[in-house]
Amino acid sequence: MRRKLAAGNWKMNGGSVELGEIRTLMGRAATRQTDMLICPPATLIDRMRALLGDAPMAVGGQDCHTATSGAHTGDISAAMLVDAGASHVIIGHSERRQDHGETDATVRAKTTAAWNAGLIAVICIGETLQERENGQTLDVIGAQLSGSIPDEMTPATTVIAYEPVWAIGTGLTPSLEQIAEVHDFIRDQLGARFADGADGVRLLYGGSVKPSNAADIFAVSNVDGALVGGASLKAADFGAIIDALDAA
Numbered sequence: 001m002r003r004k005l006a007a008g009n010w011k012m013n014g015g016s017v018e019l020g021e022i023r024t025l026m027g028r029a030a031t032r033q034t035d036m037l038i039c040p041p042a043t044l045i046d047r048m049r050a051l052l053g054d055a056p057m058a059v060g061g062q063d064c065h066t067a068t069s070g071a072h073t074g075d076i077s078a079a080m081l082v083d084a085g086a087s088h089v090i091i092g093h094s095e096r097r098q099d100h101g102e103t104d105a106t107v108r109a110k111t112t113a114a115w116n117a118g119l120i121a122v123i124c125i126g127e128t129l130q131e132r133e134n135g136q137t138l139d140v141i142g143a144q145l146s147g148s149i150p151d152e153m154t155p156a157t158t159v160i161a162y163e164p165v166w167a168i169g170t171g172l173t174p175s176l177e178q179i180a181e182v183h184d185f186i187r188d189q190l191g192a193r194f195a196d197g198a199d200g201v202r203l204l205y206g207g208s209v210k211p212s213n214a215a216d217i218f219a220v221s222n223v224d225g226a227l228v229g230g231a232s233l234k235a236a237d238f239g240a241i242i243d244a245l246d247a248a
């Protein structure tokens with residue numbers, strides 16, 4: 001049985017003030033029906049981990065470099081994220097693919113770097129609106145899966161987030177049937193490629209998840225949780241999403 005996971009991606013938002021929002025979520029972590037992960041900006045990882053103390057909430061980065069160290073101004077290695085207190089890292093978010101030209105090969109190399117440092121990789125995939133309108137969604141997802149995930153994948157080290165690019169920050173979401181189609185497809189693809197244990201990999205849906213649509217989305221087959229952007233910045237909203245996941 002896969003444990004559910006509520007993951008928040010703060011993106012390039014949040015500072016000392018927003019950090020305090022975490023306190024109100026700490027009580028919910030005690031229920032442990034749903035695993036919780038927050039990925040704040042790298043500047044907050046250390047302080048967030050310290051603030052959480054022993055609370056069973058994971059803290060993650062939003063990206064890491066492929067190299068372990070070296071002359072890469074502005075970049076952060078996976079080992080540095082671990083040193084700051086992170087246990088997870090988001091890799092291949094569509095905003096990184098778009099803004100920084102990250103390809104499936106980049107995502108694959110970063111994932112290996114993350115694993116080598118002991119991090120759990122949250123690998124993001126998803127189609128653009130044009131790709132969906134062209135009927136290419138499953139082809140795109142299939143190619144991203146095979147290109148982005150290294151052969152050494154295990155359920156313990158990997159989470160996959162399906163985030164349709166056109167649903168991110170837009171208030172738009174795919175229909176429940178469309179979400180089911182993609183999540184079932186991802187599960188099948190993983191099963192075909194990774195005989196052992198692919199069934200244990202958690203599949204998150206991301207893209208305009210909010211309290212009002214969370215319960216419906218979490219009832220969809222092969223949806224094991226959510227990767228939440230905007231709504232994860234407000235403790236009340238993220239808490240309501242966690243509640244929906246707990247009840248699913």
Ligand SMILES: O=C(CO)COP(=O)(O)O
Pocket residue numbers: 009093163167168169170171206207208209227228229230231
């Ligand atoms: O990109 C996302 C999470 O990684 C989703 O963002 P929103 O929840 O703001 O649409």
